[in-house]
Amino acid sequence: MSASGKEPVAVVGIGQTKHVAARHDVSIAGLVREAAVRALADAELTWADIDAVVIGKAPDFFEGVMMPELYLADALGAVGKPMLRVHTAGSVGGSTALVASNLVAARVHRTVLTLAFEKQSESNAMWGLSLPVPFQQPLLAGAGGFFAPHVRAYMRRTGAPDTVGSLVAYKDRRNALKNPYAHLHEHDITLEKVQASPMLWDPIRYSETCPSSDGACAMILTDREGAARSPKPPAWVHGGAMRSEPTLFAGKDFVSPQAGKDCAADVYRQAGITDPRREIDAVEMYVPFSWYEPMWLENLGFAEEGEGWKLTEAGVTELDGDLPVNPSGGVLSTNPIGASGMIRFAEAALQVRGQAGEHQVPDARRAMGHAYGGGAQFFAMWLVGAEPPAS
Amino acid sequence: MPGTPRTRRHAREVAVIAFAQSDHLRRTDELSEVEMVMPVLHQVLAQTGLKAGEIGFTCSGSSDYLAGRAFSFTMTLDGVGAWPPISESHVEMDGAWALYEAWVKIQTGEADTALVYSYGKSSPGSVRDVLTRQLDPYYLAPLWPDAVALAALQAQALIDAGETDEAGLAAIGARSRAAASANPHAQLTGAVPQGDYQVAPLRTGDCPPVGDGAAAVILAAGDVARRLCGRPAWITGIDHRIEAHSLGLRDLTDSPSTRIAAEHAGVFEGPVDTAELHAPFSSQEVVLRKALGLGEGVSVNLSGGALAANPMMAAGLIRIGEAAARIHRGESDRAVAHATSGPCLQQNLVAVLEGDRA
Numbered sequence: 058m059s060a061s062g063k064e065p066v067a068v069v070g071i072g073q074t075k076h077v078a079a080r081h082d083v084s085i086a087g088l089v090r091e092a093a094v095r096a097l098a099d100a101e102l103t104w105a106d107i108d109a110v111v112i113g114k115a116p117d118f119f120e121g122v123m124m125p126e127l128y129l130a131d132a133l134g135a136v137g138k139p140m141l142r143v144h145t146a147g148s149v150g151g152s153t154a155l156v157a158s159n160l161v162a163a164r165v166h167r168t169v170l171t172l173a174f175e176k177q178s179e180s181n182a183m184w185g186l187s188l189p190v191p192f193q194q195p196l197l198a199g200a201g202g203f204f205a206p207h208v209r210a211y212m213r214r215t216g217a218p219d220t221v222g223s224l225v226a227y228k229d230r231r232n233a234l235k236n237p238y239a240h241l242h243e244h245d246i247t248l249e250k251v252q253a254s255p256m257l258w259d260p261i262r263y264s265e266t267c268p269s270s271d272g273a274c275a276m277i278l279t280d281r282e283g284a285a286r287s288p289k290p291p292a293w294v295h296g297g298a299m300r301s302e303p304t305l306f307a308g309k310d311f312v313s314p315q316a317g318k319d320c321a322a323d324v325y326r327q328a329g330i331t332d333p334r335r336e337i338d339a340v341e342m343y344v345p346f347s348w349y350e351p352m353w354l355e356n357l358g359f360a361e362e363g364e365g366w367k368l369t370e371a372g373v374t375e376l377d378g379d380l381p382v383n384p385s386g387g388v389l390s391t392n393p394i395g396a397s398g399m400i401r402f403a404e405a406a407l408q409v410r411g412q413a414g415e416h417q418v419p420d421a422r423r424a425m426g427h428a429y430g431g432g433a434q435f436f437a438m439w440l441v442g443a444e445p446p447a448s
Numbered sequence: 449m450p451g452t453p454r455t456r457r458h459a460r461e462v463a464v465i466a467f468a469q470s471d472h473l474r475r476t477d478e479l480s481e482v483e484m485v486m487p488v489l490h491q492v493l494a495q496t497g498l499k500a501g502e503i504g505f506t507c508s509g510s511s512d513y514l515a516g517r518a519f520s521f522t523m524t525l526d527g528v529g530a531w532p533p534i535s536e537s538h539v540e541m542d543g544a545w546a547l548y549e550a551w552v553k554i555q556t557g558e559a560d561t562a563l564v565y566s567y568g569k570s571s572p573g574s575v576r577d578v579l580t581r582q583l584d585p586y587y588l589a590p591l592w593p594d595a596v597a598l599a600a601l602q603a604q605a606l607i608d609a610g611e612t613d614e615a616g617l618a619a620i621g622a623r624s625r626a627a628a629s630a631n632p633h634a635q636l637t638g639a640v641p642q643g644d645y646q647v648a649p650l651r652t653g654d655c656p657p658v659g660d661g662a663a664a665v666i667l668a669a670g671d672v673a674r675r676l677c678g679r680p681a682w683i684t685g686i687d688h689r690i691e692a693h694s695l696g697l698r699d700l701t702d703s704p705s706t707r708i709a710a711e712h713a714g715v716f717e718g719p720v721d722t723a724e725l726h727a728p729f730s731s732q733e734v735v736l737r738k739a740l741g742l743g744e745g746v747s748v749n750l751s752g753g754a755l756a757a758n759p760m761m762a763a764g765l766i767r768i769g770e771a772a773a774r775i776h777r778g779e780s781d782r783a784v785a786h787a788t789s790g791p792c793l794q795q796n797l798v799a800v801l802e803g804d805r806a
Contacts, residue, residue: 125585130795140688142540164458302534
């Protein structure tokens, strides 16, 4: 069956919480409901308009609740409705949106609430990510310990100067100042401060590292008919894909995983994109450590191999550059892990809806949301546009 | 109704074309989860002749809390052999919901085949204690009410409502384990003593065995299914619904979520000859039979059901697989398969499976 047999999918509502280090004022249920209510308000819909709920988050150990969707059914208005729980490691926010999108595309449901969250203050993500099991390297000390060697490999492979990482962090933290929902609002940020921050996992410095956030993000996805009733311009899904590859094996390229390349290629094929660098106006990319911006620029086909850092260095990825990357401030400024992928997807949708406020990229018509997880092995991406898909 | 065409309620015809499961065992200390899953994956692929790389979409179900570590599913994915990279997803739910996600994926037209698998090892910990961690973390979980105690509340409510009695419950357990004698994978079979009260009114014989196990299913669309399977088990309807979490907000003698799911799946649109119900406690079969409107003529849990083997996260997928296998063998024409999750049947999935009529 051709892709044209699918129902077009539109994003008509987006809601986020203000992301912070610790939301002591709300329960997990209170946190997710806040985002969901904002998404419903944005779409001018009520709970009764929702046919199904698709929820995602990263490991249950992060909050210490096994299968929390069971307890959250009431808070998300899911009673009497279908509720699915997705878990694909760090890419989960993106995967969750894609599973929800497929429900509409397959015409199984017409209007779906999708939501992702993490309330990291309820436990310690650093140790939740350090896997004390046989047959794995002990004491990776969180995600930074795992990814730092791959950043070093990228630097060695491409000859990138060691200043590039700090440029990304400085840009994203400044962008975050324009995003009222971003966790880190460092009003006194300077490039020198980023470069002077302590080295955590060489070559990754403290200020080139994502924070631990409490937060939730929700979207309302609907069909063509639902989009016609939308009070605000919808964002249309032009392509979406997931790809996975094994964690560890001899042929794996940790610097530029094949699953990421394949996933992007599938999305571009669906969306009819042949030159992503020219045809895409904004990218919300999963960059938890600053060096992943130049790495993913290459992996996603925005730059030739070995050239990604040159785009960053030339200012192409700045908010006023010609390929803005993470205008919201990105994962480097806000990281409720399970929600981070969905925030990327939602921020891409905000851009093409023209609803991104101070961090709006002027006249953004096509934007990409990107998420990855595990040992750079799970990928989820979508491409959204201001116009409905052609077919 | 011979000659009646199958109902078409969705764009694409999708069928279960293969099913495999492990032997379900009280302990599997010598096996990692990957080692437990791998033979099942090989068996299910061998039934169709497909290789992992030829599958259009892969989806799995499991729980980090059983494995005792975050991202536990990444290890099993390595076992699947996701290279070159595959289109893949995972639900932190019973594999029945992974099958649902895969079914949706095939409905979009983006895949023609799907591999679905799930697994769980309950033996490393105390599953009664572990399951308390899925309750409301602020008000309920700190009290550590375990799954058997919660099921006992439901059983007592049924007895108080006159829906069953202890003898009736005992008969369900005895019938299930007698049926399981014909199931080489089952954990508890034959004349198992009803035993002492675990939590009154539930005795040992009313409760599921604790064990480890895995299952896998292959789905295929239309002509692909016809080519790879002699008698595909067409999923003519599938739906799932959730209820409020708090037991105080629910009538425990009823399962409205099962009934709604059954209506959407089309259960009531024709006669059913077979039912595979995921009822870990004997009392829950009473609730499900009523919600699904199953008469005496329906063969219920000829596999032995969850009272004979209840590998967490796989037991629901196994119900779909067992129902499909009966259709593959020509022993059923229209079967209903059911999976549950959460305390006292909070969340329920219902699928209708049909074989082509002669």
